[in-house]
Amino acid sequence: MKIAIILGILAVSGLVKATGDTTEQPTDAPTNDTTTSPETITPTPSDTTTSTPPKTTGTPPHTTSKPTTPATTPAPVLATNTYTIKKNGNETCLLVTMSASFSVNGKSVIVGKDAKADTTKSNCGKLFVNFGTANWFSLLFKTDNKSFFLDTVEANVNTVDANTTKQEIGKAALKASYRCTSGIDIKLNHNVTMHTTNVQFQPFQVVKGQYGTAETCAADMTKNVIIPIVVGCALGGLIIIIIIAYLIGRRRIKHRYESM
Numbered sequence: 001m002k003i004a005i006i007l008g009i010l011a012v013s014g015l016v017k018a019t020g021d022t023t024e025q026p027t028d029a030p031t032n033d034t035t036t037s038p039e040t041i042t043p044t045p046s047d048t049t050t051s052t053p054p055k056t057t058g059t060p061p062h063t064t065s066k067p068t069t070p071a072t073t074p075a076p077v078l079a080t081n082t083y084t085i086k087k088n089g090n091e092t093c094l095l096v097t098m099s100a101s102f103s104v105n106g107k108s109v110i111v112g113k114d115a116k117a118d119t120t121k122s123n124c125g126k127l128f129v130n131f132g133t134a135n136w137f138s139l140l141f142k143t144d145n146k147s148f149f150l151d152t153v154e155a156n157v158n159t160v161d162a163n164t165t166k167q168e169i170g171k172a173a174l175k176a177s178y179r180c181t182s183g184i185d186i187k188l189n190h191n192v193t194m195h196t197t198n199v200q201f202q203p204f205q206v207v208k209g210q211y212g213t214a215e216t217c218a219a220d221m222t223k224n225v226i227i228p229i230v231v232g233c234a235l236g237g238l239i240i241i242i243i244i245a246y247l248i249g250r251r252r253i254k255h256r257y258e259s260m
């Protein structure tokens with residue numbers, strides 16, 4: 001019985017350790033080319049439309065079937081890009097990873113793999129990215145000496161120029177990074193919204209070209225914390241049951257011993 005309890009405790013501690021690790025992060029090996037896109041995340045088609053078989057009997061469709069002309073240019077695929085800005089030639093001082101798309105007056109414009117940081121227009125607190133044919137966006141970070149945050153986003157997408165300023169998005173301590181895998185939606189003026197997912201950024205101070213400890217957004221926290229808590233509670237309950245069973249069992253043995 002004691003062995004069972006010990007095994008139970010070991011199982012709990014092992015499981016909680018395995019699942020409760022939230023600060024781990026995918027750090028890319030530091031490269032010295034200015035823009036690298038190590039991983040592309042292709043959007044998963046979650047809603048596979050189940051094609052209902054046409055059960056209606058009778059008249060075949062008389063509609064003049066015009067072959068719908070396919071779009072001439074292939075739509076870019078959403079990509080998770082990492083943008084790296086350096087100072088003094090070889091010292092990384094701004095890292096931004098994200099996949100992004102823009103809604104412009106209801107139309108979606110995707111930032112694909114072709115997106116490139118414009119190093120002449122960027123600095124340790126500002127990322128300027130060109131994408132598509134003539135689109136660009138920029139992220140301006142600010143610091144209060146202790147923390148950094150995203151203050152201004154500007155974009156020129158499909159010739160619509162939009163921006164938002166005086167924000168305080170993604171606040172985290174200097175030398176740490178801010179991460180929000182769930183993503184952030186940023187509303188700009190002129191009916192433009194920037195949608196981002198798989199976000200991680202670290203401006204001003206980057207050690208050895210790699211992201212520091214990630215401070216995660218609330219949306220990620222709930223996702224990463226709920227499962228370990230549920231598992232922990234379940235196993236905790238199991239242990240209590242084992243202990244109670246043990247105590248009852250011991251009392252029974254004692255009773256039997258006394259009655260003999």
Ligand SMILES: *[C@@H]1O[C@H](CO)[C@@H](O)[C@H](O)[C@H]1NC(C)=O
Nearest residue numbers: 030031032033034089090091
């Ligand atoms: C990139 O870094 C390697 C060493 O890490 C160095 O040998 C190479 O010259 C660098 N290339 C550029 C373009 O800076």
Ligand SMILES: *[C@@H]1O[C@H](CO)[C@@H](O)[C@H](O)[C@H]1NC(C)=O
Nearest residue numbers: 087088089090091092208209
């Ligand atoms: C950058 O390169 C210079 C000369 O190549 C070197 O002295 C310096 O230590 C390097 N800095 C970093 C951060 O690697």
Ligand SMILES: *[C@@H]1O[C@H](CO)[C@@H](O)[C@H](O)[C@H]1NC(C)=O
Nearest residue numbers: 142143144145146147174204
């Ligand atoms: C901290 O920020 C203030 C302005 O907000 C600035 O005057 C001061 O020099 C900064 N201190 C350091 C150590 O950078």
Ligand SMILES: *[C@@H]1O[C@H](CO)[C@@H](O)[C@H](O)[C@H]1NC(C)=O
Nearest residue numbers: 152154161162163164165189
């Ligand atoms: C942001 O947009 C407004 C309205 O178009 C404009 O007046 C302002 O200059 C823009 N700010 C920046 C930083 O581009």
Ligand SMILES: *[C@@H]1O[C@H](CO)[C@@H](O)[C@H](O)[C@H]1NC(C)=O
Nearest residue numbers: 104105106160189190191192
């Ligand atoms: C934003 O979009 C709405 C409808 O989609 C339209 O009525 C409105 O005029 C647009 N505003 C601007 C500034 O384009």
